[in-house]
Amino acid sequence: MNSNKIKRIFNKLKTIIDTEITLMDESGYIIESTDNEKIGNYDNNFKNVDLRKNLCQIGDYTYYFFNFVDGKKNVFSIKGKSEETKKLVEIIGIFLNADFNDVSQSELLRNLLINGIEDGDLEHLNKKFYIKPQTTMRALVIEVKENVMKELENLICHIYPNELYTKISNNLFCFVEKCSKDNDQYFIQIYDAIYSELFYEPKIGVGTVVDNIKDLSTSYKKAVKSIKLGKLFFQDRNIYYCKDFGLPTLINNMDIKSLEELYKDMNYNNIDEILSDSELVTTAIKFFQNNLNISVTAKQLFIHRNTLIYRLNKILKISGYDLRVFEDSINFKVAMFIHNYIK
Template identity: 35%
Template sequence: MDIQKIKSFVKGLQDITCKEICLLDATGYVFFSTNSSRVGDYDDVLDFNYGQDFFFEREHRLYCTYNSTHPHKYFISLEGTDDEAKRIGKVIKLFLSIDDTSNSRDYFIKGLLSNAISDTSLDIQCQKHGISVNGQVQVILIEVLDSLAQEVEEIVLALYPDELLVKIKDNFFVFIKEVTEKEPYLVGSLLFDTILSELLYEAKIAIGITIDNIRDWHKSYKLAEEFMHLGKAFFPKKNIYCYDNLAIPMIINKISEDDLQEIIKHLDCNIQELFDNHELITTAFTLIKYNLNITDTSKHLFVHRNTLIYRLNKIQDITGYDLRVFQDAMLFYIIANAYQYIINTAKCT
């Protein structure tokens, strides 16, 4: 069962009991509690061999094990062993024993993303789960290490507690964000920067197109999946992928690898020789990034203007393309991306 669902359930129990309830991992670390001062403590009682018991008492507390979407064992700890505590314990046990996957919001969202929800039940399901049918949203795909999934989940929900987050695979989350910012792609940078600062880990993030209706969420999701695949193939050193930086790769992806090889061979621009020279290929891509502006490119590369011009002349000697000319720069960029795609695809196979 999903950890966030357990947390929501525990929060709800505060309305019917004043007893302290904690969530612990297998080491006894308290990572959530109705008593916020307990978070960060350790419960030493879990040092004993608890065996396979689902429900047990130790040192004036009740403990209940549960299975989450993560590979480790977790526990719910309930203050007291009196009749009230045992009644609450039975409620917890019943809740954890019920397989309500078919009725869960996560299951509904996964159905939307796979376009498996019928129009006849859509409005009813949206009302049941508190999801708006209309409104601009983006589907964002986040890839992380499976071992960091729980921490990433908590980080994202702390940043955006009112948005939707669903774990769809061991190392993939789908984040559905209402589009309110003038620059919708800023959310990708915020997610990446926060995960990096908290976990020292560089997540991969793919941002789908903006959608106006819930019936089209699957379109944004499918594009986010494609962006993730293409981004890792064309730009493996980058971490945030969206339509703006993948337009040309999407076109190249429609061409078969054999045809791409034939095009590169026909143009005969010695592209491999240029890729073997890190300084020159970096200069080429940087010039294109800065719109063929010599001054901006030299500043970014920390080189003198004359040094940059010297490099561009060398690139022209090797490839035959003068990157200061728009038509040559555009054709070179397409060829370079096609070559990079072939190389990176070969590495993955």
């Protein structure tokens, strides 16, 4: 467990306990305290504290030591020496020690993905679960409906019992893929397995490849962002890659008023007419997916080449954009993205 989590626990305790409470390291240096003037100083009573005991009382304070992952001890103190204070300190101490010692692989991984990881936790992760820090990997985030999550967990556990994965929330699940930079197999296999076994089409965000487990949080966050943007800009897909979101990211970072003005300048009334026609929209999307190749697009749409040319000419006549011309196709795609984003 990292120091950030210790501080979060401590801050929650401060809101519950209506007395002075202080957190310090094993040298007596005060990390946090409800008395702000004490932060950054040393506890004057600490030289009299018996380090061999978990709990001791000195002056007006009760002290409790709890183990940290690297073998060192942290200390918290509460002002007071009554039996009630002592019992409260012991209860908090039991909770902290249990939380540090019994954390599961899934909990550690989830914390790593959401909050990042520090060297102490990294060493603990390596020792307890035999995970090498220097490993090429990436995060695959799987989004499903809440009622499918339990089935998804069971399926992944059955297919990949020795891999790293964890439930993030009621509809987000993360699978850690050990991979090379050109390996695109796992997420396709996972998608196919979910589709065939659960009869469900998940959304999968593919994070960037990293060379160290410390950077896995970055890969995870990019995968989550890919799903968010993918559902807005690529509604015909279920698997999203970070590398495809250059233009959508730019649009996402613009304010709505600027987007609306840009869309209006792009002959939006006529483009709206096209985007309300499912046949023309499908034609445009397939044409873009096949790099403006008429023959391949016609084959995938199961239509004659001349039929495709007729539809492209219809789009040109309505919007003024000829999708066979690279610059026009880019502008039209931008207009489609803005339309989907605003709507």
